[in-house]
Amino acid sequence: MSYITYKYRIKDATSGKWLDRHATACNQVWNFCCNTQRQAELRRYGDRGHFWPSAFDLINLTAGSGKMLGLHSDTVSALCRRFEQNRDTQERSPQFRKSFGPRRSLGWVPITKRALKICGDEVVYLKRRFKLWRSRDISGEFKAGSFTQDARGRWYVSLVCKVEDGLARKDGCVGIDLGLRNLAITSDAEKISAPRLFRRYERKLGDAQRAGNKRRARAIHAKIANARRDYLHKESTRLADNYSFIAVGDVKAAQLARTRMAKSIMDAGWALFRDMLRYKAARRRAVYVDVDERYTSQMCSGCGVVPDSSPKGMGALGMRRWDCCECGASHDRDVNAAKNILRAGLECQPPAEEILAA
Incomplete structure (x- = not known):
């Protein structure tokens, strides 16, 4: 068995503002975990060194915040677990996520199997339907996923599915x-x-950057990345x-x-x-x-x-x-x-x- 990710672009443009608000709420939960971690690192407990709160501790500390912020409770739990994974991998507290300004973090809303429902060309999250540009069928058993935003402000849904191995070779x-x-x-x-895709579009990218056209520059970068991945x-x-x-x-x-x-x-x-x-x-x-x-x-x-x-x-x-x-x-x-x-x-x-x- 393997886990693969299906990524689809959300078709309904009106959902962007709704997802932006939820991404800001997710950033608040993440930043609370960062602040809790850094405060805990200032305290020492004898020879045990720094006390690092576990995902279980963070989930208890954020209990009830989902209802106040308009998030699903499983989304808050997923944020705490992801924070623990990143912290243990980096062996230090992750950075704060910025919701505003030119250097803001791209939108991200983690979702779980219980919080999301797949209905044909749509997904349902918190009683809201999101229409998808469904480029291929979904196979396997859905396990988890997330809503993600790219540099151009477009929203996507990523679905992690458990699929059977044994393809022909x-x-x-x-x-x-x-x-x-x-x-x-x-x-x-x-x-x-x-393919040397960056070299192919390097001149157009330079023209857009010198003209201060950030929107055009982001579109060229996305085109290069998509063509390379394909x-x-x-x-x-x-x-x-x-x-x-x-x-x-x-x-x-x-x-x-x-x-x-x-x-x-x-x-x-x-x-x-x-x-x-x-x-x-x-x-x-x-x-x-x-x-x-x-x-x-x-x-x-x-x-x-x-x-x-x-x-x-x-x-x-x-x-x-x-x-x-x-x-x-x-x-x-x-x-x-x-x-x-x-x-x-x-x-x-x-x-x-x-x-x-x-």
Whole structure:
């Protein structure tokens, strides 16, 4: 079983003001949790250190606030639980959510299974009906969800559903090396081109920003993000359908984003592409592994050694083909790296008899 999220845009424009008020009320509950957490951190209880209120404590402290703010009681409870998760993950109090001003937080209203009812092309929350642009059918069992707002002020409903695994796929193994000139290069010598969507709209975006047209700039950013996500969905689905074992190099996108290549790194969407491959492989009961890609470009995939003729360092980034001085094999730099990633991924898997025993 897997959990997937269906996201639909709300069709009724008049619901925006109603959801804005509820988002402001949710921010008040969140900010109360932040204030409670920071006050608790000022108190010490002997050797136990700081006292961090649990979600149960926060729910008790906010009891009755839903009726006063016009929120469903389950929404208040969901806010407290999400606050606890974020705090424990970050190991510090989350930031306050701003409801007004140019730097305000985007609207967010969490909902639970009991608070929402799905009726065809509509959802019902607090006796109010929201019409949806239903682009695809909902499958599986609805578990939770949320109303979310984007930078353009449009509201969406996200529905988390529990679905069955076991989608059809083909057998085969593939190693994938992520890049900038090409989004992905497989061990089968297939090169998936990078769309470079930000570069395509960079000039229009710059014109809108220099003219101070924030609305146009936000629309261009949304168009870039939507086109990138659509392209990555199509390519990741195709790869997940064709292979039962997928090994991907664990390139550190966050670290490379601090270099002079930051704009191209962020435009490629490596992290999103790997996340898509991961959950789509799981739905097809395929194996997905992240592989340490160190020395994969330098090691010969034929003989398994690092010859003196292999490209090394930043100065050799322009060397796209090279010949191994040990075994004489000729390599495409990226395809060779993908083959080494595949071999490393297969080596880190347990033997078949151990899998059957488990």
